[in-house]
Amino acid sequence: MWKFIIRRTLIMIPQLFILSILIFILAKGMPGDALTGRAANPKADPKQTEAIREKMGLNDPAYVQYVRWMKNALHGDFGISYTQQIPVKDVIGEKISNTVLLSFSILIVTYILAIPLGVISGRWNDTWADRLVTGYNYLGFATPLFIFAIVMLFIFGFYLNLFPTGGSIDPTIDNGTFAYYISKINHLVLPTLSGALISTVGISQYLRSEIIDTKVKDFVRTAKSKGVPESRIYARHILRNSFLPIAAFLGYELTNLISGSVFLESIFSYPGLGQLFIKSIMQRDYSVVTALIMMTSFATLIGTLLSDIILSIVDPRIRIE
Template identity: 30%
Template sequence: MKQYAIRRILQIIPTIIGVSIVLFGVFAMAPGNFVDSKQTISDARKAELKEKFGLDKPVHERYFIWAKNTIQGDLGMSTQHQQPVTTVMNRYMWNSFIIAAIVLVLSWTIAIFVGVYSAIRQYSFFDGIITFLVFALMSLPSFFIGLLAIKFFAVDMKWAPVGGMYTTGSNATGMAKVWDLVQHMWLPVSVLTALSVGGLTRYFRTSMLEVVRQDYIRTARAKGVKPSTVIFKHALRNALLPAITLLGMEIPALFSGAMITEQVFNWPGIGKINLAALQSRDYFLLMGFTMFLAALTLVGNFVSDMLYRIADPRVRMK
């Protein structure tokens, strides 16, 4: 296990270097930059800004400067916010993390129980209803569901604020501030959970159907083991093994934010900030955050591999 972990860590190093080269090359080939997009400044000022941000240097030289600074923890200066990229990310990323963490727990919990029950009641009325709802949720765009939720629950019923993270001008502290946050948060959390639970339910249902047809499940039933024990102790444990890989991919999703949903609900998350950075060509912020997500993706894959070897003895023996 130790040798495998070391080997996987060593494999991450050339991978992250390759990702950084591709990432920087893509942004370098993008037409224009934030300096050229400014039509109100003189050519002399544009040349000065390009020299300041290193945009007048060759691409390979700019890459090595950027890579060196990135290794030292300096992701550059956000031209839109006029602050270091790390400061901007730290300010908005945790707002997205709050919602993403709650959505992760809710969607996985609902998907596991609904998917398992749908699998053991295959072709039943409940299974048909779940299948219909799952495909309906998977087919509807996030902005449509978000706007529909705002229309019914915020505008018509007034059960939640229309948008934002806190009430504008509020000076609440302590539990009053927490309650204000909960009131603003439950609607986007509900929308994102509904969008996430559909695909996960199908995934767990399919995985459970494959397991319950295995010989050891038939043997356990033939020996008189209680149905609940067969399902939740033997079948579910093995059905969840493939989900370890899926769970590892959730690590970058916790920090990436929901771009469209955050825009619809005016939630100050990192997804909304990245959309604004794309529109203003704030490439330093885009490159820094994309590189951060790439590193998290590699870490998630590494964690998944380790957990899979721990959970499944057959993989560990190989």
């Protein structure tokens, strides 16, 4: 196991290097820069704008800018935000806790809902319960996340007025108080449910298919022929084997939630990395954009490694060396 982890960690180094080059090329290939809006302003002094661009190093050759950016990034310095004039790590640090909290909340609620639904649908397939679950799954597959989130916002936020429609906390409440944490949870409910109710459909449907396929395999038939109780067959054979792919997907789900928070954070005005990413692109704040993409890429590689480790732990028969 440790050999596998070390080997995969070493492989991640050239992968991150290649990703950094691609990310930098894409960022530089986008039209304009952080001073484009200033240059378009008729009141702005072109000479002053050019002097600022020179000071920021935006006129340097691309390879010089990349080496400088990469050297600083290795020391945890992603530069200065062009628009906010503060270090990028400070800009991201203000938002990352909200995104992580939202992503983990969605993940927990998703598995709490998806596992029972998948087990019920797979164990008692072709019954009314299975039809209800599969009907919900098909409806969820056909519904885009942003449409579902808007409907949730309208019904529970504006029409019923049960939950806040934006933000992550009531600004009038003092930090650290009991009311503060209640407000934090209250603002988290709608985006969490919107993401979880859509994420549930894929996991529950996949688990249903795995259970149905496993039920007809030879080792299950052998156990039944020996008179093993059905509950024991499900607990020790069917469910254990059916959960393997679901457990392996856990690492990927973590990264998908973090990278897929753009829609939810935009719709619910939730101050996280997704909303910051869109805002930075609109403002051409490429130092923030490249830092966010690098973080997401690194999280994806970590998620892949985590999925392999989880799979080997869940199934002792699998030995990754």
